[in-house]
Structures are given as C-alpha cells and as structure tokens.
Amino acid sequence: MTISEVSKKYDISTDTLRYYERIGLLPPVPRTKSGLRDYDENSCKSVEFIKCMRNAGLPIEALIEYMTLFKEGDSTAEARMAILIEQREAxxxxxxxxxxxxxxxxxxxxxxxxxxxxxCCGNK
Known part of the structure; x- marks a missing residue:
C-alpha cells in the first residue's frame, strides 16, 4: 500500500506516518525500486497498533520504548508487559x-x- 492509502485507511496524516518512521516508532517501511514507501502487512499491523495505543493515550516515549524492546525479541517480553500494565493503569x-x-x-x-x-434549550 502507498503512504496515502495507509493514511486514509488508518486516518493518520502522511506527515505523522513519516514522523513515526523517522523517530523509530514505526519500523522502516519497505520501498519500491523507485524509493516510494510500500507498506506491507507487517507495516500496516504496526501502524494499527501504534494508532490504537496513541488513542488510548500512550505517550510517544512509552511507545518508542515498547517498540525498541519488541525489536529485541522474546527476551524482552516481561519488560514490554510491564510497560503495557503501567499504561493500562494510567x-x-x-x-x-x-x-x-x-x-x-x-x-x-x-x-x-x-x-x-x-x-427551551432542548427541554421537552
């Protein structure tokens, strides 16, 4: 999917998608031969997760920490769960x-x- 298609699908501006990628919140998106972003299924799942977490009020910093740990693999599962529990309580x-x-x-x-x-005032 192109960046504009992903933007429309998830109701996130293209600038925000680029920003998320630039700060490392969104893993690097695959590119076409001409260098255009070509969002695959994994990229879209990441966008969907980020949008869900942002809608829940998670700060960018907490999401960056979570995604950094996620990239490190299963050995960070406990730390990721702690972040999610803390954010759930908030x-x-x-x-x-x-x-x-x-x-x-x-x-x-x-x-x-x-x-x-x-x-008056919608009073019946």
Missing part, C-alpha cells in the same frame, strides 16, 4: 476521571432542564 485512571466528569455534566444538565421552560 488509562483506567483517565477513564475514571472521565466518568466522574460525565456524571457531573449530567447533573448540571438536569439542573438546567429544571430551570428552563418547556421548549
């Missing part, structure tokens, strides 16, 4: 904070519904 904390914020917003909305006349 994600759970963020989810709890977001749930609390959502609950507070819901209470505020209900309060305003009680203050507004019918038909």
């Amino acid at each position: 994600l759970i904390s963020r989810i709890e904070e977001m749930q609390s914020t959502l609950s507070r917003l819901d209470k505020k909305i209900e309060m305003y519904k009680g203050m507004c006349s019918p038909g």
Whole structure:
C-alpha cells in the first residue's frame, strides 16, 4: 500500500506516518525500486497498533520504548508487559476521571432542564 492509502485507511496524516518512521516508532517501511514507501502487512499491523495505543493515550516515549524492546525479541517480553500494565493503569485512571466528569455534566444538565421552560434549550 502507498503512504496515502495507509493514511486514509488508518486516518493518520502522511506527515505523522513519516514522523513515526523517522523517530523509530514505526519500523522502516519497505520501498519500491523507485524509493516510494510500500507498506506491507507487517507495516500496516504496526501502524494499527501504534494508532490504537496513541488513542488510548500512550505517550510517544512509552511507545518508542515498547517498540525498541519488541525489536529485541522474546527476551524482552516481561519488560514490554510491564510497560503495557503501567499504561493500562494510567488509562483506567483517565477513564475514571472521565466518568466522574460525565456524571457531573449530567447533573448540571438536569439542573438546567429544571430551570428552563418547556421548549427551551432542548427541554421537552
């Protein structure tokens, strides 16, 4: 796949894909004879994993460390698992904070519904 096809498929800009490759987050992508990036199945799996982890809020630094360990092989499995566990705990904390914020917003909305006349502000 070309870089533009991968960009569209995973909704990541071509600049971001190049950046991920430049900083070593994304392993070097195979190239055509003319030097154009030609994303293979493994490259796409890496992009998909990186996107998933970034969507979960993992910092670039943690991902770089994880991918560096991944390249070193099975002997780093325990260290990789530790990174994932640490990031999972951070994600759970963020989810709890977001749930609390959502609950507070819901209470505020209900309060305003009680203050507004019918038909106002979406109040039925």
